[in-house]
Amino acid sequence: MKSIKQEMNLSDSDNQIIITLDGSHTVYSSLFKEHYHSLDGALNESQYIFIDLGLKTINSTEIFIFELGFGTGLNAMLTEKYARENKIKIHYHSIELYPIHLKIQNELNHKATAELDFVMYKKIMGCTWNQEVEINDHFVLRKINSDFTFWEFDQFYHLIYFDAFSPETQPELWSGQIFKKVWNCLLPLGILMTYSSKGIVKEALRNAGFFVKRLPGPGRKRHILRAIKQ
Numbered sequence: 001m002k003s004i005k006q007e008m009n010l011s012d013s014d015n016q017i018i019i020t021l022d023g024s025h026t027v028y029s030s031l032f033k034e035h036y037h038s039l040d041g042a043l044n045e046s047q048y049i050f051i052d053l054g055l056k057t058i059n060s061t062e063i064f065i066f067e068l069g070f071g072t073g074l075n076a077m078l079t080e081k082y083a084r085e086n087k088i089k090i091h092y093h094s095i096e097l098y099p100i101h102l103k104i105q106n107e108l109n110h111k112a113t114a115e116l117d118f119v120m121y122k123k124i125m126g127c128t129w130n131q132e133v134e135i136n137d138h139f140v141l142r143k144i145n146s147d148f149t150f151w152e153f154d155q156f157y158h159l160i161y162f163d164a165f166s167p168e169t170q171p172e173l174w175s176g177q178i179f180k181k182v183w184n185c186l187l188p189l190g191i192l193m194t195y196s197s198k199g200i201v202k203e204a205l206r207n208a209g210f211f212v213k214r215l216p217g218p219g220r221k222r223h224i225l226r227a228i229k230q
Contacts, residue, residue: 024110025042069161081115176207209229
């Protein structure tokens with residue numbers, strides 16, 4: 001496996017920060033030829049899909065979340081903010097094979113748009129990889145630098161943020177085999193949230209055992225998916 005430094009060099013050669021319609025930043029990946037978020041609004045997309053329709057539906061004072069694709073860290077920041085404001089405990093594990101370069105991290109405006117203080121922003125973005133770090137009393141973070149197709153779960157989760165690049169760009173991460181792997185790591189009635197509502201994604205989720213529901217999407221996006229382990 002390549003080191004974090006090698007992965008950063010590979011993935012960040014020509015990455016560009018883009019301002020989306022709600023004023024928040026996303027990144028254009030030169031490696032995958034895609035943006036990390038919707039150009040209609042990175043912050044609005046993450047808040048709506050993963051927090052409002054995902055995290056807020058979990059009725060527990062201690063929640064375990066797994067994210068596929070740490071990306072720019074926006075989902076993690078919004079989740080930490082929710083945990084702190086609602087005084088619950090969240091264990092947040094996020095896997096990323098290609099971490100974005102420190103220079104890109106430092107130029108993102110997530111701190112301002114997600115209304116985070118500087119110390120919290122630096123703790124989340126600067127958190128040591130492959131170690132479990134207690135960010136504060138409400139949020140424990142483990143960022144994993146690994147290839148999800150080979151990585152194995154070692155615990156169960158209430159909620160999955162499935163936020164890989166698109167099925168056209170990373171088809172290996174949207175297969176029935178991958179979704180079965182995710183199904184196995186979820187607690188009963190656990191939830192998977194994803195921005196993609198493509199037919200092949202719905203079919204793969206159903207074949208893996210999920211009950212799949214199509215929901216209205218944010219902005220101009222027509223639909224997103226919520227998949228429940230029944």
